[in-house]
Amino acid sequence: MEKPQDKVKEPFSAYGHHSYADYLSWQLDEMVELIRGKVFRQAAAPRLIHQRISGKIFNPISNFLQGKSCEVFSAPFDVRLPVSSRDPDKIDTVVQPDLCVVCDPEKLDELGCVGAPDLIVESLSPGNNKKEIQLKYEVYETSGVKEYWLVHPDERTLLIYTLESGKYRPSRLFTFGDWVRSLALPGFELDLDEVFGEL
Template identity: 30%
Template structure:
């Protein structure tokens, strides 16, 4: 018996209900497992740092997953964090963000490494996400990728928490923001079992 591949659309995705954490990439549905403690610890740290900057400057809006980002009828993702600039608030609707955010953050988990680093990089490039952060809690590192005029990502800033603890990353989209990795990865650990 052969199976017929089902192409998922945003309309069909809506039938899943709010209880299911899932994404559609190129019409393929993938269920997203609940993130582990280390992942959520890093998410909370980044949310505090970015949220404080955004509140202080009033430049836009930041939210965490699960928030749908509808890039097209066949591409619906839930980045770990996303930022939309105030002048683009029109893409924010109650059901999600309809169009590319200005900045997305993906925090790598062992089960999502390939999708987050390879598949989503290509997707975010194609749909015009201006800045993409890849956060690796296991390496205690952050790579900040900036979209060029040719719609390709180039490394804008990267940092890995070294023994001296002085590594920082900067953002282009959030001008003037510097993130000290010691603040992101404080008490960060890879939880046992």
């Protein structure tokens, strides 16, 4: 019979304020993100539809970026925000976007990205809507992410937030039959029939 003292204690407090230095010290079997010092667990592995949509967005971006200075990365890939310092003790936000594009190689190191990517793509999943729609939105906006794409897999929709004068301006809601263009990646176009079709 398991005794209380046999249980493995959490390496972090759900109510404490944590830094990237703490995050690096944790030995976890699950993915977590750190937003303004608070820990957020990944509820479960992404659903099949989530993975398919990510792939259908990743591949065209990757093909478009061939021979260019920008690079696209998929989760798990640590993005540390904001960038007032590279000191792990002073960073309190570490997110793992579904996809992100980084055009400044100075922001990349062996641990991921330090600072705002040019483009971030996140897909909604059961249990993460508040985190993606509210918490990450605020962090991405204040950190200077030029474009934030929010995908709703079940509804087959895409909303693009574009940073203008430090605030996000939302696009109309895109869906089947639409081509979307990126201001962060001039010349890039994505056919949403290809993304949402045959799911």
